Amino acid sequence: MQNADIARTFNQLADLLEIQGANAFRVRAYRSAAQTIEGLSAAVSDMIERGEDLTTLGGIGKDLAEKIETLHHSGSLPALDEAGKQVPAGLIELTRIDSLGPKRVKALYDELGVDSLDALKQAAREQRISALSGFGRKTERKILEEADRLHQQAGRTRLDEARQAAEGLRHHIEQCAGVEQVVVAGSYRRRRETVGDLDMLVVAEDGERVMAHVGEWQEIERVALRGETKTTVHLNSGLQVDVRVVPGESFGAALYYFTGSQAHNVAVRKMAVARDLKLNEYGVFESDEQLAGRTEEEVLAQVELPWIPPELRENCGEIEAAQAGKLPELVTRDDIRGDLHMHTTATDGKASLEEMAEAGRRQGYNYIAITDHSQRLAMANGLDAARLREQLADIDELNERLKRFTVLKSIEVDILEDGQLDLPDEVLGELDLCVASIHSRFNLDRERQTERLLRAMDNPHVSLIAHPTGRIVNGRDGYELDMQRIVDGAAERGVCLEINAQPARLDLRDIHARMAKEAGVLIAISTDAHATDQLDHMVFGVDQARRGWLEKDDVLNTRTLPQLRKALKR
Incomplete structure (x- = not known):
C-alpha cells in the first residue's frame, strides 16, 4: 500500500x-501514526521489503508496526474491519465535514439516524x-454548505497522494523491456493541488507488451x-490511471494534448486553425502532411509560440505573455536557500532543534527558522514567553557550533480574535522574524476575519502571515476573507505572506500568490x-508558486541570509 493509503x-x-x-x-496513537506516515518521503512498503525496523519512526511502537x-x-x-462492524460505514464520510467531529457525528446518528452524506443534507434542509x-x-x-462541497470534490485526489501512485507506476513501466520514455501528463503535470485521474504516456515499440x-x-x-495501446486501471486507492503507448514522432503532440488544460488547448488549437493547420494528439498537420509532433517545442513553434511551462497552461494570460515574450522565469526548487516555518519537540514536532537543523543542512539550505507554536495552542504544548526565551538560548548555543549554517529565532504566534x-x-x-497565524x-x-488579520499585520514585529486563508485541501475551504484587502494590507505594511508547502494546505492558493506578486x-x-x-x-510549495507565476525574486527565502535580514526589515 502507498503511504497515503496506510495513513488514511x-x-x-x-x-x-x-x-x-x-x-x-x-485514538491519538492512530492519528499520530497517520501523521508520521503521511509525512514520510520514503515509501513504508519499501522499508518493509528491506526489512527496516518501523519502530524507529516517530510515534510508531511495536503494535502499530505490526x-x-x-x-x-x-x-x-482486522482492527478496522472489527470497528466497522460497530458503526455504519457512512459515518466516516461525515467526519470529513469540518463542522463535525466524531462526537457530533455520533450525536447526529443517535438522535436523527443520520448515517450518510445524503441523509445529513436532507436533515439539514x-x-x-x-x-x-x-x-x-x-x-x-x-x-449543508460543506456537504455540498464534499460532493463537488468527490473523486479528486490530493497531489502528494497522486504523486506516490504516479511515481510507483512510472517506475514499474520503466522496467518493461523496450520502453524508451514514460511521462505523467494531465493536471498532475500542471501540478494542480488535486487530480481527477492520471494520464501516463509511454514511448515503446511493443504496445501489447507494455499493456x-x-x-x-x-x-x-x-x-x-485493455487494448493494444491503451489500458485503464483503477488503483487500490480508487484513483483511475490511463496508460497510452504513443509513437516517438507523436510523443510531443500527445504530451501537449494530454497535459491540458482544456481551455488552454482550445485557445491554441484556434491559433492553429487560423493558420490553416490541424493540431491534435498526433501532431500538427497541413492537409495530410505532419509538420511537427516529436516535441512540445516544435508543436508550439508551428503557432509561433515558445514552450510554455505546464504549470501556466490554464488560459489565464500565458498565451498572451508568450506572444509578447513576457513569460515569467519561474522559481525552481534549486533557488530555495532556507525554510522559514517548522516545529520541534518543544511543541508538537517529532524532532529536536538540532535534528531539524541537521535536516535543513541536508537539504542544502543556508538557514532555517524554528517556529514552534505559542501558548494559546495548548493542545500543541505552545510556548509561553519563558519557554520561548529558553529556546532562544538553545538556538544561540547551537549556532555557535554550526558552521556556514544559521538557525533563525522565530515563533508561530497565534493571532487572537x-x-x-x-x-x-x-x-x-x-x-529574527515573527510568523503569525x-x-x-x-x-x-x-x-471581522479580514480586520483580524490586518490588525495583526499592524504589529511591527510581524514578518510573515502563515497559511493565510486556513484552507485544507479536500477538507475545508478556509475562513472568509477579502483577499484583495489582505494583499494590499501586506503590501502597505511590508509584511510577507506564506505559501505553506504542506500538501494538505498549499495556502496561499495559486491565484492569491499571483495577486500578491502583482502587488x-x-x-x-x-x-x-x-x-x-x-x-x-x-517541492509542493514551489509547484504552487510556479502556478502563481512567481519568479525567484518574488520569493523571500531565495535570498542569502544578509539579503533575507534586509528584506525582513519593515
Whole structure:
C-alpha cells in the first residue's frame, strides 16, 4: 500500500474508535501514526521489503508496526474491519465535514439516524439538525454548505497522494523491456493541488507488451479496459490511471494534448486553425502532411509560440505573455536557500532543534527558522514567553557550533480574535522574524476575519502571515476573507505572506500568490514541517508558486541570509 493509503486507514480507524467513545490515548496513537506516515518521503512498503525496523519512526511502537506490516501484506486491517462492524460505514464520510467531529457525528446518528452524506443534507434542509442541543441554525447552514462541497470534490485526489501512485507506476513501466520514455501528463503535470485521474504516456515499440506489464503492478485493484495501446486501471486507492503507448514522432503532440488544460488547448488549437493547420494528439498537420509532433517545442513553434511551462497552461494570460515574450522565469526548487516555518519537540514536532537543523543542512539550505507554536495552542504544548526565551538560548548555543549554517529565532504566534498576538511585544522583539497565524475562530464573518488579520499585520514585529486563508485541501475551504484587502494590507505594511508547502494546505492558493506578486508582496515558501522528512514537502510549495507565476525574486527565502535580514526589515 502507498503511504497515503496506510495513513488514511489509520485515520479512519481513529474516527471509528472516537465515534464509539474509545480510549482517547488509543485514538491519538492512530492519528499520530497517520501523521508520521503521511509525512514520510520514503515509501513504508519499501522499508518493509528491506526489512527496516518501523519502530524507529516517530510515534510508531511495536503494535502499530505490526499493523502496518499487516496492511502491507494483506491490504486490510482486522482492527478496522472489527470497528466497522460497530458503526455504519457512512459515518466516516461525515467526519470529513469540518463542522463535525466524531462526537457530533455520533450525536447526529443517535438522535436523527443520520448515517450518510445524503441523509445529513436532507436533515439539514429540513432544519432537524438545528433542533438538536449544541448545533443551531448557523451550524446547520455551514454543515449543508460543506456537504455540498464534499460532493463537488468527490473523486479528486490530493497531489502528494497522486504523486506516490504516479511515481510507483512510472517506475514499474520503466522496467518493461523496450520502453524508451514514460511521462505523467494531465493536471498532475500542471501540478494542480488535486487530480481527477492520471494520464501516463509511454514511448515503446511493443504496445501489447507494455499493456500486459502495466496489469502486473501490485497496486492495481482492477483493469477496466485493455487494448493494444491503451489500458485503464483503477488503483487500490480508487484513483483511475490511463496508460497510452504513443509513437516517438507523436510523443510531443500527445504530451501537449494530454497535459491540458482544456481551455488552454482550445485557445491554441484556434491559433492553429487560423493558420490553416490541424493540431491534435498526433501532431500538427497541413492537409495530410505532419509538420511537427516529436516535441512540445516544435508543436508550439508551428503557432509561433515558445514552450510554455505546464504549470501556466490554464488560459489565464500565458498565451498572451508568450506572444509578447513576457513569460515569467519561474522559481525552481534549486533557488530555495532556507525554510522559514517548522516545529520541534518543544511543541508538537517529532524532532529536536538540532535534528531539524541537521535536516535543513541536508537539504542544502543556508538557514532555517524554528517556529514552534505559542501558548494559546495548548493542545500543541505552545510556548509561553519563558519557554520561548529558553529556546532562544538553545538556538544561540547551537549556532555557535554550526558552521556556514544559521538557525533563525522565530515563533508561530497565534493571532487572537481581536487581532492581538498571543505573546507580548517584549519577547517578540527578540526574534529574527515573527510568523503569525490563525488557529481558532474560523467562523468569523468576512469583515471581522479580514480586520483580524490586518490588525495583526499592524504589529511591527510581524514578518510573515502563515497559511493565510486556513484552507485544507479536500477538507475545508478556509475562513472568509477579502483577499484583495489582505494583499494590499501586506503590501502597505511590508509584511510577507506564506505559501505553506504542506500538501494538505498549499495556502496561499495559486491565484492569491499571483495577486500578491502583482502587488509587490514577497512570498515565503515554507514547509511547516513537524518532522525531518517533511522538509521534502518544499517541492509542493514551489509547484504552487510556479502556478502563481512567481519568479525567484518574488520569493523571500531565495535570498542569502544578509539579503533575507534586509528584506525582513519593515
